[in-house]
Amino acid sequence: xxxxxxxxxxxxxVYVHTAGLxxxxxxxxxxxxxxxxxxxxxxxxxxxxLLYVGSVYYAIKYLRNPSHELDVKAEAFAHVGTxxxxxxxxxxxxxxNYTWGSPWHGDPKQNGAAIALLVYLAYFVLxxxxxxxxxxxxxxxxxxxxxxxxxxxxIFIIPRLTSSMHPxxxxxxxxxxxxxxxxxxxxxxxxxxGWFLVGLWIADLRIRFGxxxxxxx
Numbered sequence: 129x130x131x132x133x134x135x136x137x138x139x140x141x142v143y144v145h146t147a148g149l150x151x152x153x154x155x156x157x158x159x160x161x162x163x164x165x166x167x168x169x170x171x172x173x174x175x176x177x178l179l180y181v182g183s184v185y186y187a188i189k190y191l192r193n194p195s196h197e198l199d200v201k202a203e204a205f206a207h208v209g210t211x212x213x214x215x216x217x218x219x220x221x222x223x224x225n226y227t228w229g230s231p232w233h234g235d236p237k238q239n240g241a242a243i244a245l246l247v248y249l250a251y252f253v254l255x256x257x258x259x260x261x262x263x264x265x266x267x268x269x270x271x272x273x274x275x276x277x278x279x280x281x282x283i284f285i286i287p288r289l290t291s292s293m294h295p296x297x298x299x300x301x302x303x304x305x306x307x308x309x310x311x312x313x314x315x316x317x318x319x320x321x322g323w324f325l326v327g328l329w330i331a332d333l334r335i336r337f338g339x340x341x342x343x344x345x
Contacts, residue, residue, distance in 0.1 A: 129332040140322030165223040171323040172216030179209030187272035199265035204334035236290045240282035
């Protein structure tokens with residue numbers, strides 16, 4: 129990952145944390161000051177999905193042209209994506225505790241996200257249960273595609289078809305439908321970009337570590 133992107137990631141997140149905690153936000157019923165969690169909770173899910181896209185991309189490339197490097201990249205992106213998903217779940221539970229009264233309501237989107245993360249955790253269990261490198265890489269690539277295909281309806285489709293407390297789901301209006309201060313977008317979009325770049329940075333470090341470990345073997 130180029131140094132310019134690393135510097136951009138640092139600058140964006142310094143800006144996001146500063147503006148996100150100090151800048152004025154709309155005073156909406158129930159949400160109040162907790163709406164600042166939008167800058168930290170939602171970008172985690174954006175980052176997770178984008179990193180999973182990278183992981184399944186390298187998995188497909190591996191099936192077409194098997195190589196150890198592609199397998200390492202697919203695993204690295206899946207690992208960091210799952211970490212982002214866990215952080216998204218934790219920040220969402222903290223937000224829900226103040227706005228919904230408890231950290232877990234069994235909301236369809238909460239349940240779908242939890243199941244999607246369990247599906248991806250099974251991906252790592254599968255990798256750890258196989259000793260043959262080629263067999264592990266091939267089966268992991270196939271499972272990676274299945275996991276991504278399962279995540280899409282669990283997070284983006286099913287919650288929209290059922291009653292949900294999340295904005296934009298179950299008939300609830302999304303954030304854009306509310307009378308939000310447009311200045312929030314000046315923090316939210318940089319937050320998405322900044323966290324995603326951090327995810328790429330971490331994935332790049334894991335890929336380089338995997339390549340070094342392979343050379344040492």
